[in-house]
Amino acid sequence: MRHRHWLSLGCLTALLSPLPAAAQSHVSINGLVDVGIYRGFDGTAQAGTIQRSNLAIAGWEDLGGGLKATFRLSARFDIDTGRMEDQGSKPFWHDESTVGLQGGFGHLRMGRALSAMWSQDWKFDPWANFNRISSPAWYQWHYLTPTDRYSNNGAAEYGRMANGLFYDSPTFGGFTLHLSASPERTEAPLTLRREGRGYSASLNYDSDSLSGMLAFERNGSGDRDTFAAAKYRFGAAAVMAAWDYSRVAQTALSAKAVTLGATYQVGATTLKAGYGRQTMQEQTNHFYSLGADYALSKRSTLYASIGRKSYEYGVDSGTSFGVGMAHAF
Template identity: 70%
Template sequence: MRLFHRLPLGFASLLAAAALPAAAQSSVQISGYLDAGVFRDFDKTSKLGTIQRSNLALSGTEDLGGGLQATFRLSTRFDLDTGAPEDAGRKPFWHDESTVGLRGGWGHLRAGRALSAMWAQDWKFDPWANFNRVASPAWHLWHYLTPTDRASNNGTAEYGRMANGVFYDSPTLAGFTLHLSASPERTAAPGRDGRARSVSLNYDQGPVAAMLAHERNGSGDRNLFLAGKYSFGALALMAAYDRSRSGDTPDKARAATLGATYALGATTLKAGYGRQRLNDDTHHFASLGADYALSKRTTVYASLGHQRYEHQPSRTAFGVGMAHAF
């Protein structure tokens, strides 16, 4: 504004008019997901809190011309029942994502912190989108020995997000997309250190969806993930196989999960089952749920999960909640 004060009025007006089209080609959005519920957890305690996760995000694009866009996304996760950041003091404020990037006909390239290629795509093959602590078989059984980074949360493990990363999502070709993520920095952690990398090849066309992914974190832990989904109108069936191995111990885990959703008007019924082989122990997980859409953005839901783990007593959790997306 001080520059405009120094210029002749007519010339300043001309500059302002010239700037308007550029401003019109940029956009910033505020979005989020709010979730809270009352549930009895597997530890037999009653709680009010997040059955799913809550987040607040700022994202935007700028048209650079020639089909090229600049992008950014900043997203933080928090506990709706207390208003506190998720795991305050341990996880970074922009825990969910903090990236800047470029997008064009060749794909989308970002840098910063975000879900790794495998974790960003696996949710499609679980009835609860790997997003429900009561009922999701994926939440409890997948990627068991393979944190994305063993030490990025002030010395504790991070499951899902890669810090100091570069992320690439390809355009769709004949139903196929390729997703890559890697860090140029070595990750220091107990046992081993190295550079993390993740790749996911996805197919999604018509009633069929499939995914093949492999991830190696900076500590040498490895994960192989294979999944498929088929939709018959209102019914969708899904299956997944996950194998994770520790980089510095003989530990290994294999998990197979099955899931189904059935849309009945505003109600979506869900069912899931998973079996995990953790070294010599066998664990089972079964669940049921129902979502009722009050609108396109607001849903109420009920969730039930049952664990039968070897050397442990059977445990059941159940809860009801409400979620609003904006």
């Protein structure tokens, strides 16, 4: 009986002894589901995604000492057909596929993601560079400089860098630095040659009322893009302006774009207006747009958009308008 007593006491002591703390971790599923009915600039009636739908799985694990391991997998899809966006040309995890470390030094990731410039520029467009009807940014920024000319099975990729390193600094006095680069040379499949290495940098400033950005990007083909933007918020209103200069390395072709935007919130409704002017060689293109978002809740929005392309030589000119619904989760 005495042996049983000591055995039971030993088991109880072991159960009550402090155990090593389990590492905290968190995984979430989030994204945006968007669908609408609209008339394209070519006059064709369409039903489908206006602001692009995406599904993301993201998470982190606390490694201790203020250090976290992170990951993000994000895919884009067309809700009207259920297919992946541009299925067959773009990779499945087209939006992002990264793993990284985050701490007091900032956030370092590896994989495929938006370049430093593209990951920050959306703040300076009323439609967050994310509306195929009314976003001036969508049609006029970075016009001649895709981040990679060949990464989508030989087709150009505007915005995302594959085989990349991505760094976001801590904030110092309102300033943050964002960097991206690839250690691999760009492959040009049509000519069977290897080109240069792409890189991008963005310096951003944010305060309660004022935001600004200065960025530069060079892709592996040598094309270059310089971007500057600012936004000022006062009360329920915000005004913003951006300037972009893109140029092709192998030719003298270049494009300059200046865009203006404004938003004004009245209760659950946000009114939007945009304008863009693009000059490319001897051609000048204008873009005008209006829109309104109505917040059904923090996550669900009804919206209406209208855009007008006015191109100097008439090609691709037209008016597009539509209504849609978006739900973030």
